[in-house]
Amino acid sequence: MTKNVIASGHRLHPLSVRVMHWTNALAMVVLIGSGWGIYDDSVIIHGVYFPKAIRLGSWAAESLLWHFAAMWLLVAxxxxxxxxxxxxxxxxxxxxxxxxxxxxxxxxxxxxxxxx
Structure with missing residues (x-):
């Protein structure tokens, strides 16, 4: 028996709620990755940079576009x-x-x- 199935065999959350939760998770991953890209363009703590492999966007403007897109996905x-x-x-x-x-x-x- 899986965690999201209760004893009677019904799922704890309907499919639509699970899809919305995973959409939020995706939006948060994009927000974090693009946030790292924005941070790297104007470093606050000198010597602390995020690797390009985990950043979303190659420079601040591109990272901001990803950040705003994920923000609107989260709002919608x-x-x-x-x-x-x-x-x-x-x-x-x-x-x-x-x-x-x-x-x-x-x-x-x-x-x-x-x-x-």
Whole structure:
């Protein structure tokens, strides 16, 4: 049994949510890689550079284009997630029952690496 399948055989997250989460992961990788390219054009800490193999963009302007493209992908994906959550009721079902006490307990469990 995989992690995202509960005992009854149903997936924990629907396909659309999983696609949106992986789209966010891709956008974050692009943001990090392009951020390294932007940083290398105007180094703040002298002697700290990122290798060309892990940077996205060969110079600052090109890296900025990648950075803004990933930013808009992240914004559009967030908007799609919000619309999907409102339309299906998933947002209300998953987020509104959360109380501040539950958030504090989840943070404590996460910091102790006790994830359900």
């Amino acid at each position: 994906n967030g908007g799609a997630y919000l619309v999907y959550g409102l339309a299906t009721g998933r947002l209300r079902e998953r987020l509104l029952p959360i109380r501040p006490r539950d958030i504090v307990q989840t943070v404590r469990d996460t910091l102790r690496l006790k994830l359900a």
